[in-house]
Amino acid sequence: QVQLVQSGAVVRKPGSSVSVSCKASGGRFDRYAYNWVRQAPGQGPEWMGGILPIRRRTQDAQSFKGRVTITADISTSTLHLELNTLRSDDTAIYYCTSSRNVAAGGSFDSWGQGTLVTVSA
Amino acid sequence: SYVLTQTPSVSVAPGKTATITCGGDNIATKSVHWYQQKPGQAPLLVISYDDRPSGISERFSGSNSAHTATLTITAVEAGDEADYFCQVWDTSSDGYVFGAGTKVTVL
Numbered sequence: 509q510v511q512l513v514q515s516g517a518v519v520r521k522p523g524s525s526v527s528v529s530c531k532a533s534g535g536r537f538d539r540y541a542y543n544w545v546r547q548a549p550g551q552g553p554e555w556m557g558g559i560l561p562i563r564r565r566t567q568d569a570q571s572f573k574g575r576v577t578i579t580a581d582i583s584t585s586t587l588h589l590e591l592n593t594l595r596s597d598d599t600a601i602y603y604c605t606s607s608r609n610v611a612a613g614g615s616f617d618s619w620g621q622g623t624l625v626t627v628s629a
Numbered sequence: 630s631y632v633l634t635q636t637p638s639v640s641v642a643p644g645k646t647a648t649i650t651c652g653g654d655n656i657a658t659k660s661v662h663w664y665q666q667k668p669g670q671a672p673l674l675v676i677s678y679d680d681r682p683s684g685i686s687e688r689f690s691g692s693n694s695a696h697t698a699t700l701t702i703t704a705v706e707a708g709d710e711a712d713y714f715c716q717v718w719d720t721s722s723d724g725y726v727f728g729a730g731t732k733v734t735v736l
Contacts, residue, residue: 543725552714553664553672555725569724570630603671613718613725615662615677622671 510535510606512620519626520594528623530587530604537585538562541610544578544589546600547622553603559587560610567612594627601625631719633728640734647702649731651715654696659717661698663691666730667711675713676700702733710735 515529532540543558557568561580568576577590587604602623605616634652641647651661661679664672674682676691688703702709715728 545727552729553716553727555727567723570722612723613660615674615716616664616672617674617677617682619671619673 510537510540510618512604512606512618514602514604514620514623517624517626519628521629522594522596522627524594525590525592526594526598526625528589528602528604528625530589530620532585532587532606535606537580538582539608539610541607541614542580542587543605543607543616544576544587544602545605545616545619546602548597548600551600554600556589556591556602562610591625594625596627599625599627630722631717631726633715633717633726635713635715635728635731637729638732638734640736641702641705642736643705643707645705647705647709647733649700649702649713649733651698651700651728652696653698653717656696656698656717657694659693659719661691661693662716663689663700664714664716665709665711666714672714705733705735707735709733 511534520526538561541560544556545553547553559566559578579588604620606618607614663676665675666672679691690701692699712730714730719726
């Protein structure tokens with residue numbers, strides 16, 4: 509099972525952008541699908557998008573299209589999430605996840621520890 | 630877009646059975662996954678395609694029919710107190726959808 513370790517908490521101002529990284533270990537990186545999920549305080553999880561590194565294919569959630577960029581560096585087994593034009597309601601914990609079943613609809617088998625992103629003036 | 634409806638909270642006595650439901654239009658046609666989340670922790674997959682991942686107690690089981698998916702926890706223990714979320718893939722929007730979660734309190 510893949511282990512995922514994310515970058516640390518950050519604070520950003522409204523209108524700026526944020527980048528969160530996630531390093532995978534313990535499995536062959538390109539044999540998994542990866543997704544990003546965020547969770548605002550007291551809320552349920554919200555899917556942001558995913559990537560299948562071996563096919564360099566990404567899929568973004570409708571609500572984030574145009575604001576989110578998801579990339580994967582196979583050479584370093586690292587995922588990256590970039591979110592632009594931040595608003596205060598983007599304040600949340602951001603998680604990376606991995607799926608052994610790379611088909612659409614697979615469960616999220618492993619989760620990173622989460623990265624708190626705070627958007628505040 | 631597809632909506633999953635969960636009861637906000639469920640209370641159960643130790644040793645009893647907790648039933649957590651996830652409602653959705655024709656949800657029986659979808660694969661449903663369930664996650665457990667304890668305070669300050671990342672979610673943990675407990676049911677995947679109505680099956681338990683390795684390491685998950687046999688007390689956890691999932692079922693799915695018509696418009697309701699169900700997560701059942703038998704012989705509930707204090708350590709089962711957590712939030713539980715259901716998840717599906719919505720083909721119409723080509724994306725994952727989560728329920729808002731059910732908080733399970735062990736009395």
